[in-house]
Amino acid sequence: MKFLSKHILLLTSIIAVSLTSSCTKDFEKLNTDPVKVTNVAPGTLLAPAQFDGMWIITRRAHRLNNELMQYTVETGALNDFARYEFKENEFDAIWSGLYVKANDMNEMYKIAKQRNDVNNMGAALVMKTWFVSNLTDMFGDIPYSEALRGREDLDYPKYDTQQSIYTSLLADLKTANDLFNETKPFESTDLIYAGDAAKWKKFANSMRLRLLVRVSNRSEMNAPAQIAEMFTNPTKYPLIGSNDDEAMMKYTGVKPFINLFFEMAAAEFSGSRRMGKPLMDIMNTTVDGRRFRYATKNTPGAYVGIPSGYNEQETIAFADNGGLKTSTLATTLKEDDYPFPILTWSEVNFLLAEAALKGWITADAQSYYNKGVEASWKQWKCTWDGTAGTTYLARSTVRFTGTTATMERLMSQKYIAMFFSGFESWYDYRRTGYPVLPIGPATGNNGILPKRFEYPLITKATNNASYTAAAARIGGDNLSTKVWWQN
Incomplete structure (x- = not known):
């Protein structure tokens, strides 16, 4: 400081x-x-x-x-x-x-x-x-x-x-x-x-x-x-x-060194956007403790996303959700001192987990996978100590061992962790095909994600x-x- x-x-x-x-x-x-x-x-x-x-x-x-x-x-x-x-x-x-x-x-x-x-x-x-x-x-x-x-x-x-x-x-x-x-x-x-x-x-x-x-x-x-x-x-x-080692832009909140989303109109940052259904579904299925850092709750108090790739009228209807509304980006992401990552400890662990899974290095893929999840929770300042972390890693939808130790599961967790990490999740998707994302009926480009x-x-x-x-x-x-x- x-x-x-x-x-x-x-x-x-x-x-x-x-x-x-x-x-x-x-x-x-x-x-x-x-x-x-x-x-x-x-x-x-x-x-x-x-x-x-x-x-x-x-x-x-x-x-x-x-x-x-x-x-x-x-x-x-x-x-x-x-x-x-x-x-x-x-x-x-x-x-x-x-x-x-x-x-x-x-x-x-x-x-x-x-x-x-x-x-x-x-x-x-x-x-x-x-x-x-x-x-x-x-x-x-x-x-x-x-x-x-x-x-x-x-x-x-x-x-x-x-x-x-x-x-x-x-x-x-x-x-x-x-x-x-x-x-x-x-x-x-x-x-x-x-x-x-x-x-x-x-x-x-x-x-x-x-x-x-x-x-x-x-x-x-x-x-x-x-x-x-x-x-x-x-x-x-x-x-x-x-x-402590990760490359983060930790804004002071004092101009000019501030998160510039702070100066963006609310409507441009989040007002007309809703959280995507794939992200919210994965996080809901795993009872992910990072949800409140990423998204708001809808009217009944649930985290609900909407499908992508539909026409404007259908998309608006999905967002309204029969009057129950759907989740938007968390307001904390717009705070003047909110930090955003360049390269994190979580990402390094997921990279090493992939290297171990594919036999490039002699190491335990599960250990690096678990550390990747833990590092992401701590990056987003979520409670991990006590039973929170062990409970999460033990869930059947999260556990990375035996037949569940697959690239799809690894990349799904990395997808969650790479939220607001530049274009990294898009690069990963194009390289691996994960996570599997549904392509809506109103998409152009012959229904191929660019x-x-x-x-x-x-x-x-x-x-x-x-x-x-x-x-x-x-x-x-x-x-x-x-x-x-x-x-």
Whole structure:
């Protein structure tokens, strides 16, 4: 808290500089140096990237991911995302925004490297990886090697293959692990770990674990062997090992460092949305203690969701529920100091449970599964100690042992845990097919839950030749085309 208070005014000015310098007339000209200053301390560039990047991802996940993954269902005419219908420019904002932040981190890395500032070099690599991995997981092949090259004036960057992008990102995370050094200075306005190099190292390796699991269906990436190498050498490759280690944006509630949902109109945040039936059904069946953190109760005091993918009139009727109403997002999610996750201890445990279940590591999958559930409950500040946790894990609908130790059960619990964790549940669904989500009769895209986002209008208009080549290579720029790592 003392660290954050000390830098709060500095953050305001940094954000203003970053936003001003990042707004170019032509967003597709991604390589235009987004940070117009090179004499600043590299650590001062970290906070605005964290703050702005987190908001870009969290805001768009609330708008898109939560509808696709049926965490929520929009009942009004505001959007048709639950029916897989998108405006042509829907994806422009997240494309441009994440590229700007990735560019900022690329510049931060270069400035830090000039000063041999290893900890800020490592932090820049981790944050850049977070932004770029989201971009490629949303769209597939994207500009990368020619898109972050500063002053070289490459106006029309080529689209790199997703395989080559992942190879580069995974190498960067391995480099970051080697760079972080607790014995050297880490001078930064760091809104996640307050300059704790040991925790940044765990973050880097946990991000690498996440991405390795994501590409584990691709034999050419040798992901299981890399995961085993990390798991068997925790001294060299430490992972997030507690809720205290996890990468969270823990807002102070003091402007500008606040949860920006606080300033969003109630109608836009939750007013016309209802909780999705799949999420509420799973949580009701398991008598989940996290429900009150996620949702409100309806008039009789029950947690009730509505089905997704129906026409507007049917959806409104489902929401009314014969006058009994249905659940909406919990109001606490909108509080000015409510924290949102980037990468949690719960997720790390579920990743290791999957690795153990598939035989990539020699470990007890049930133990990691149980720890994943426990970590999620504690992340959401739910009572676990005493009999609450043991009772929950012993339920027939939760227990992970014998014939119930399946990917479907693991991913169903991970689906609950990844609520408001960016687009991670959508990426997991596309990789594993879990949880099984019912597809409503009014959905477009031939009733196929989107496998990727279509390239933004802005890149089609300003970098058409590169776009056309990429679209042909991936098999067509549409919502049904699989990205490289999907089954």
